[in-house]
Amino acid sequence: MNAERARLDRWLWAARLFKTRTAAAQACDRQRVRVNELAAKPARELHVGDRVAVREDRGVERLLVVRALSVVRGPAAVAQGLYEETPESIAAREQARQARQLAPEPAAALAQGRPTKSDRRAWQRWSAWLDDN
Numbered sequence: 001m002n003a004e005r006a007r008l009d010r011w012l013w014a015a016r017l018f019k020t021r022t023a024a025a026q027a028c029d030r031q032r033v034r035v036n037e038l039a040a041k042p043a044r045e046l047h048v049g050d051r052v053a054v055r056e057d058r059g060v061e062r063l064l065v066v067r068a069l070s071v072v073r074g075p076a077a078v079a080q081g082l083y084e085e086t087p088e089s090i091a092a093r094e095q096a097r098q099a100r101q102l103a104p105e106p107a108a109a110l111a112q113g114r115p116t117k118s119d120r121r122a123w124q125r126w127s128a129w130l131d132d133n
Contacts, residue, residue: 006069008035008052009042014070016079017054017062027054052083060096063089 006014012024012033025042027033033040034053046052050066064083073079115123 003069003071006046006071007042008033008040008044008046010071011046011066011069011082012052012054014073014079015064015082016073016076058096058100060093061089062093 009021009024009028012018012027013021018024018027024033028040028042028044031039032055035044035046035050037051037053046066046069048066048069052064052066053061054064055061063086065086066082067084068082070078070082
């Protein structure tokens with residue numbers, strides 16, 4: 001559904017850039033969303049042709065050009081028609097994706113959960129050895 005006016009948080013939700021409207025509003029409040037290079041509040045009105053920059057959790061920024069306005073969340077195919085991503089943004093996201101694939105996640109090497117009984121005993125033996133030497 002095309003609208004004449006749309007709040008930024010509703011448009012971000014309708015364009016399926018955020019799962020909830022609350023999440024979109026929180027991203028605006030945390031200054032992760034900019035419209036035409038200016039920090040934007042959730043209630044800002046969008047216009048066709050505005051440039052929206054959305055910084056994702058991984059630090060990657062998506063640069064979008066508003067092509068249509070909508071305040072209703074529809075199917076993904078319709079949502080993708082609300083904006084056009086710039087070629088620079090697509091290239092930056094692809095480069096970040098490749099970098100994530102090449103570099104291992106630092107937290108993946110850490111053991112998950114509490115230490116086991118044998119882990120605790122090995123640590124105590126190691127600690128006792130350090131105290132003796």
